[in-house]
Amino acid sequence: MTALLTVSDLRLRYPGRGLRAKSAEVLRGVSLVIAPGETLGLVGESGSGKTTLGRAVLGLAAPTGGSISFGGKDITHLNHRERRPLARDIQVVFQDPYTSLNPALQIADILSEPLIAQGTDAKHARASVSALLDRVGLPAGAAERYPREFSGGQRQRVAIARALALRPKLIVCDEPVSALDLTTQARVLDLFMELQRETGVAYLFITHDLSVVRHISHRVAVMYQGELVETGSVRNVTNTPQNEYTRRLLLAAPTADPDRQAKRREARRQLLIAPA
Incomplete structure (x- = not known):
């Protein structure tokens, strides 16, 4: 697979607030690859580090270790002036369309x-x-x-x-449908896929919702506490997850069937109380 974006052993640490506060490592050796025209769904709960990873790719957060390359060029530590031409190739869609x-x-x-x-x-x-x-x-x-x-x-x-x-090669989509109702979500997701077919753009699609990932992604990367705990095809990860955290995420996804929802809640409860 020819790589468009390559993230290798990426680490990012935020300084603590206050004179003696300890710094917090938000990304802990994250590695992933996105091919041209591919959608990689990056999924995890709030605080997992998925948005920070997106910000690092966009140059909005400075890594403390590892590397990011785009089209074979290292872009890890480019300054604002050096990144400006890169805006033609890397764009972003944020969560809140109004702000x-x-x-x-x-x-x-x-x-x-x-x-x-x-x-x-x-x-x-x-x-x-x-x-x-x-x-x-x-x-x-x-x-x-x-x-x-x-x-x-x-x-x-x-x-x-x-x-x-600007006809970019990659768009970082940071929770782009989470603020929308379900019907509008479906329409916007269909639009993303239609535009990808027309233009060949690749997506790093950041979300907490595995049902959204299942709808739009080619591959899935699951993030937990700053690390990738499972990566694979959308079919394998959403149908036969290997990691316990991924299974908990799947069971937490809502469903319109009350009986099925009750079974999911019980299954998730059993996972949470199961011995390590």
Whole structure:
């Protein structure tokens, strides 16, 4: 498998708050690979370190050990100026579609902004807006509106359009559907997959929900307390998990069937009380 993104033995430690506070190691030797056009689902509970890993890939958190390479180039310790050209190839979609969009700007300005920042003149950048909106299923008239005028699902489509503006090779998706209702989640996930088929973009898809991972991912990496405890194909990890923590995550996923939900809760309780 040809690697697009390679994370090798990555470690990251945050300093403690206060004069004598101990530092906390958030990532403990994490290694993973993403191929071009692939979706790797990174799943774990809050505090597992999955978002910190995404931030490290984006250059928003500084690793204290290990390495990150993209397209064969080491990007672990690039400074802000050195990372700027990399924005063409690595983009992000955040969890909250409202706070990630500037409420003072119209959608046309939001979508043309990354193009202008990369050197495209304003006229050509604005001309690309209609095509971007069409690609994510929004009407051209949306360009003259503000983020507050859209629903959560529509705002997330705008955020996806912004991420696609520079035609990146990788998009880091940090809980991009967790703030949406179930129906809207399904539509946005289908949009992600459709865009991947059209553009060949790869996703690092960060989520706490294994049902979402099952829907969109090719492979799954399960993170617990800063370490990857299980990695494999989506079928193997979600159908026959080998790690106890992965089994607990699967049993914690909600289901609409009350009887099945009760059985899951009991099975999870038995796992939690079982001797180590």
